[in-house]
Amino acid sequence: MCRRKATNPRSYAFYFLLCECLGFVIAVSNLFFTNAFLGGNFFSFGPSSIKYLSQHAADPENPLNEIFPKVAKCTWYKYGASGSIQKFDSMCVLPLNIVNEKTYIFLWMMYVLTATVCGVVLLFHLILFFVPNVRNTYLVYLTRDQTTKSHLVHVLPEGNYGDWFLMYHFRKNMAYYKQWVAKVRRALDEKKKG
Known part of the structure; x- marks a missing residue:
């Protein structure tokens, strides 16, 4: 396996x-x-x-x-009356330019x-x-619920940038974000006590 x-x-x-x-x-x-x-x-x-x-x-x-000229000098080769190739100089328009x-x-x-x-x-x-203070303040600012803000103020200083990154994306994509943050705070408080 x-x-x-x-x-x-x-x-x-x-x-x-x-x-x-x-x-x-x-x-x-x-x-x-x-x-x-x-x-x-x-x-x-x-x-x-x-x-x-x-x-x-x-x-x-x-x-x-200067970069894309519309008119340029061209050389045309054409068969003459005797069957020999004749060279003509003329002006050509370059519409693709x-x-x-x-x-x-x-x-x-x-x-x-x-x-x-x-x-x-x-x-x-x-x-x-x-700058950890900026990222933590930014995530707290984006959170609308006051209790979740207070939980984040206690939880965020304990983590690193990777933890903050996941919490930021969880906030945008998780239905039960408030409950999850409360659980994380309880787990951290129990870890500090024990």
Whole structure:
């Protein structure tokens, strides 16, 4: 018979924090990879594009044309009257670049928004991880019932971040959270007495 090893609450909290760190790294990496793909112009592309698109005047120095030109010089090879291949130079319209520039403006906005939100959430969770008083106060603040608040004030200082992490998620997902916290407090009081 296969037995499953009991998992420590700290490891759940640690893996959760690790996943948030990886999410932030991926969000920032998307910015740098796209910047490298566009030849180092992606960081300045977004702000200059939004500034240009918000103006009504048609500026000949369109920043969108620097990365995604709409017109380019093309070389055409064509059979002539004698059957030999002739070379022609002409101007070609690149309609796909119109779609590309709008796509990359949207990507720039989404990448910056995602990296910002991931950074703020990660910073908040790192503060909760490193400052026990903040995390305990935060969980007590989120609890509406006064008796549960008083139980939490006694229970939370006894635990670590992993215990707090599970209690936080139990609060959101457990139907009998109040009764459970009261039981935990009774168990801790009996442990201190015995």
